[in-house]
Amino acid sequence: MxxxxxxxxxxxxxxxxxxxxxxxxGNKINIIEAGALEPIIGFLQSENATLQDHATASxxxxxxxxxxxxxxxxxxVFPLLVKIIRHGSSQAKADAVMALSNLSTYQDNLxxxxxxxxxxxxxxxxxxxxxxxxxxxxxxxxIESLMCYxxxxxxxxxxxxxxxxxxxxxxxxxxxxxxxxxGALLTMCQSDRSKYREPILxxxxxxxLLELTVQGIAKSRTKAQTLLRLLRDTPYPRSELEPDTLExxxxxxxxxxxxxxxxxxxxxxxAEMVQVSMEQSLRHLQQRALVCTPADLSVPSCVSKITSK
Numbered sequence: 383m384x385x386x387x388x389x390x391x392x393x394x395x396x397x398x399x400x401x402x403x404x405x406x407x408g409n410k411i412n413i414i415e416a417g418a419l420e421p422i423i424g425f426l427q428s429e430n431a432t433l434q435d436h437a438t439a440s441x442x443x444x445x446x447x448x449x450x451x452x453x454x455x456x457x458x459v460f461p462l463l464v465k466i467i468r469h470g471s472s473q474a475k476a477d478a479v480m481a482l483s484n485l486s487t488y489q490d491n492l493x494x495x496x497x498x499x500x501x502x503x504x505x506x507x508x509x510x511x512x513x514x515x516x517x518x519x520x521x522x523x524x525i526e527s528l529m530c531y532x533x534x535x536x537x538x539x540x541x542x543x544x545x546x547x548x549x550x551x552x553x554x555x556x557x558x559x560x561x562x563x564x565g566a567l568l569t570m571c572q573s574d575r576s577k578y579r580e581p582i583l584x585x586x587x588x589x590x591l592l593e594l595t596v597q598g599i600a601k602s603r604t605k606a607q608t609l610l611r612l613l614r615d616t617p618y619p620r621s622e623l624e625p626d627t628l629e630x631x632x633x634x635x636x637x638x639x640x641x642x643x644x645x646x647x648x649x650x651x652x653a654e655m656v657q658v659s660m661e662q663s664l665r666h667l668q669q670r671a672l673v674c675t676p677a678d679l680s681v682p683s684c685v686s687k688i689t690s691k
Contacts, residue, residue, distance in 0.1 A: 396436040445484040467503040501537035522562035553590035
């Protein structure tokens with residue numbers, strides 16, 4: 383039916399195979415072994431938008447299986463998916479970037495994906511979709527994977543608004559998207575701090591990083607703290623007289639921010655971070671007081687003054 387001349391037959395076959403493949407690993411493999419991959423990939427180039435949309439959705443579903451990823455990758459599908467991200471319908475764009483994200487988890491695929499130059503199209507899609515959406519999550523996941531290679535990092539830097547798009551996700555994306563966004567920036571900075579530090583700072587990343595250190599999930603908090611340390615003027619720890627606390631690191635960074643608006647926002651976030659840190663410390667002391675005898679619990683004088691207020 384996929385090879386019939388009739389549009390109705392092709393559409394019905396695509397939809398049937400798509401339904402059979404959803405949440406069924408065995409069917410995904412059976413569909414590819416039956417020879418469906420070649421015509422499905424052919425429909426990615428179809429001038430008929432409906433067939434292209436169904437084919438992209440089918441590839442997204444098939445690419446979710448670890449067993450099918452090497453087979454799909456060997457078919458030369460990456461340039462076609464990138465073209466759909468650039469020119470397809472809204473749904474096809476979302477499905478194509480999700481398929482690429484699925485395929486990028488197979489390590490051997492990353493260089494092949496990079497050769498298709500996906501960063502410009504992915505950044506363009508990232509700018510246009512809601513920051514809380516699943517599409518944004520997959521865009522940032524794909525970008526994070528590609529930051530392991532210099533070609534990917536250079537492509538993001540050279541794309542107008544590329545780093546800013548990632549920073550905006552770090553500020554207002556879903557928890558998973560924010561983790562991918564901070565991971566992408568951290569990978570860049572770790573690979574070549576002298577090259578990427580300024581472009582990252584220039585896009586006003588500090589307030590978002592501060593918020594992540596307070597409110598992010600565990601992995602995001604750790605990555606945000608590490609990135610803040612790399613973004614400071616010197617990556618090396620301070621002396622014992624000037625402890626390498628997060629507050630000191632951020633204060634150092636704030637003093638280097640030229641934009642008054644960004645600096646003010648960062649200072650507000652720092653004040654909030656310190657307040658939250660104090661509240662957490664006080665709660666910890668109160669919990670200790672419930673399980674320790676008075677003799678066991680030693681409360682510093684500075685904390686006593688705080689609590690008395």
